[in-house]
Amino acid sequence: MTLRLPPSLRLSPRYAPYALLAPFLLLFVVFGLFPLLFSLYLAFHSWEPTSGLAAMHWVGLDNFAFALQDEWFWKSMRNTAWLAIASGVPQHLVAIPLATFLHLAFKRWRNAAVGAYFLPYITSSVAIAILFSSLFSTDYGLINLAIATLREVPLLGALMPQAAVDWLNDPDALKPAISMIVFWRYVGFNVVLYLAALQTIPPDLYEAATMDGAGRLQQFFHITLPSLRPMIFFGVTLSVIGGLQLFEEPFILTGGKGGSDQAGMSAAVYLYRNAFDFNDFGAASAMSWLLFLVVAALTWLTNRAFRRKGE
Template sequence: MSRLKLGQGWAPYVLLSPFVVLFLVFGLFPILFSFFLMFHSWDPVQGIGSMEYVGLDNLSFAVEDPLVWTSMKNTLWLAVASGLPQHLVAIPLAYLINERLGSWRNAAMGVYFLPYITSTVAIAIMFSTLFSTDYGAVNAMLQALAQSSWLGSVLPQSNIDWLGQPGTIKPVVALVVFWRYVGFNVILYVAAMQSIPRDLYEAARMDGAGSGRIFWFITLPQLKPMMYFGVTLTVIGGLQLFEEPFILTGGKGGIEYAGMTTAMYMYRTAFDFNDFGLASAISWMLFVVILLLTVLTNRAFKTRGE
């Protein structure tokens, strides 16, 4: 009987052990090892014996490295330029889908969600083709408009090197990120709208409120918790942006590093330059920035009096 009781008491821990082991090995250990590496100089090619304690030298070098701040500015620009429009478009679009499409709602949600589950490599290749200098559809469309309408005086007369100029790299990357993630936010907001009691809408309509006032005074306030969740995910994801700019710029950040994000520079520092100590210092700097902006997001959505 005692053995049976012991087995029953340990059963939850045995069932949880696979997750705990995987988290310790692939979650907690890399975090702690990264923090440890921040204070060391280490070239992994030379083995663990080459690790040398350097104190705060890595962090000091990262703070003084102009490329770190260039990549940080690019990251913040892309996070704002791609993240803010996502929610400004997703909320009214979700409202239209939820209120107007009826039985077509699920089909529309599936179409908008498709870019989110599509391979990032496939998306980046598609947009690289669209924005190609010589054969891209975007340049072809602009040239056709310039030759056949009054817009010819304001449109460029020659093809634009979208991914080869500092002024156009970031807008293209931001467009790709926006296109990929706006559908994810639409799904979030549609799900939140479906949980709003219909009695609120019926009472508002009985009082003579139109669609605009219902959206502004009922739907938006009820969406605040989901908006907080969605914006927080956008902030964290935008500051960790890596795949889209990495593929679109060939992994180098583009000309004058205009498309270099902090995550890209951290990756290049570690795997191109074999300086894992400096890369760890950059990663912890990025962690601090994400933490601060997440706290600011929390305060922005915090209800007065809480």
Template sequence: MTVHSSSAVPAQQEAAAPAAARLRPRRFNMKKWAPYIFISPFFILFAIFSLFPLLFSIYLSFNQWEAASGVEAMQWVGLDNYKYALSDPWFLRSLGNTVWLALASGVPQHLVAIPLAAFIHNSFKRSRNLVIGIYFLPFITSSVAIAMVFNTLFSRDYGQINVLIAWCASLPVIGGLFPAESIDWLGSSLFIKPAVAFVIFWRYLGWNLVLYLSALQVIPKDLYEAATIDGASKRQQFWYITLPQLKPMIYLAVTLTIMGNLQLFEEPFVLVAESSGVSQSVMTTAIFVYKTAFSSGDFGTASAISWLLFLIIASTTWVNNRVFSRNERKEAQR
């Protein structure tokens, strides 16, 4: 009897050990959860300041709501905000202004940046970084500072641009090509768009220049050496070597320009005073969204316009992608 009872005690202890382990609370494994704890602030802040506003704006675009009335005053209207925006002549006008400024400032950026990047790459070996910094400086300059500078340059009475035009008008041969009177660049609906487009072009030229210079530096020099041996001129090398090698970067730069220029806000908003009579001539869609939300208080329509602008940007980027992809397939088949 004693032998059987003594052998049964260890068996009972072994059976009770797993049960005790299950009942014992698990200790917090710091090494296991430390990486997630360290990266959690990013996801928390992203959810609060990016994901939630994004989802809320989608829901808000289907509602009529004024922020001053509180969330409880939000009223579901379905697609009425989108229908109203598409039939609003001010939205269509702002969209036309956006497209005009995007084309007038975006196309020259690349037409100038590509050959200028090739020239700097070939001509400035030692001082290349200094030249790049000079061209890139406008991109990192404050919009307010840029507005103050160009308000002075475009001034009707004492602006340096009008002074230069007046001097050119006094020349005997080409004087007739220039107007004798000062041009009101920022007060005339005829000249305000070209003036704003020039400011945008001037500011973002350096950004595209840096992109193209970075792509030029990875083109193999053997291609140019072989072309030189074959008797190709500098122009032929640029056309048949440089441009084809730059196509991936051209696609990236054009895509970024499309996305940025269709969201123009700072330059026309800061450069042109709201009280001026020509502010509507450069009112972009982004500015119209701002006015609809914070001046009119119609946050539902403003959200709908924002998503319409997003669809326009996405579709334009998709078309740009299709065009570049089709050209690459045609060249691959040759």
């Protein structure tokens, strides 16, 4: 026996798609579109949230002018650019040959190897903070212990620091420490991307190249890299966007304060501090939109750089 709804409760097929999309659209408007538009509206106002919405007043472009004249904002942008380049470029330089090696050398255990490299990407940020705070400890950290061990090696000893490095308090060492964490977390993600792209390359290309006498290195530069071009563009674009929005790693490692001499203060951390430490939500919103323009411009430049001639 089947139950039938009365005609008055039946949904017309004409409106069924809208009814099915309504929950997603409602959540998107409330948690996605509204905060975005409110942030843009807030960028032109001065507001302290503790005073309520009634305390919000129009200041025009003053927040943007303040951001462009703020030395800390420009320092945070320079820090962000340094961290993005120092952590992003090595990711791809390591991930591409590593993915190629896993693709060629691992057959049965490939998934297990890839899972091991991907594990840092899904690791909890709190666990990462505990792990690397111990590794970068000045007196008992394993990294300083490894450096002390390498000092005993005849050729490498001259290249190693002659004293324990204060990674978390020395401004010159803090940015490399953050970059190492970012590299460790995201290189596995890029390996997965490139490995997926490698599996789409037809084996016939390599067989034909082998018959023509091309070696592994020639095949890598003339077949593998050109075939990976779309995925490299995708991966580099994600690195550009993620690098400019870097927040978790510098925030956790510096306790949210930017570290000594603000050397670890990224743009996203400075936005957070403006909003929640200084209660200046208008300036924080203006800075976030300036950062958005920088991200959009660099994404466009990345697209231009990877565009083939004639496209």
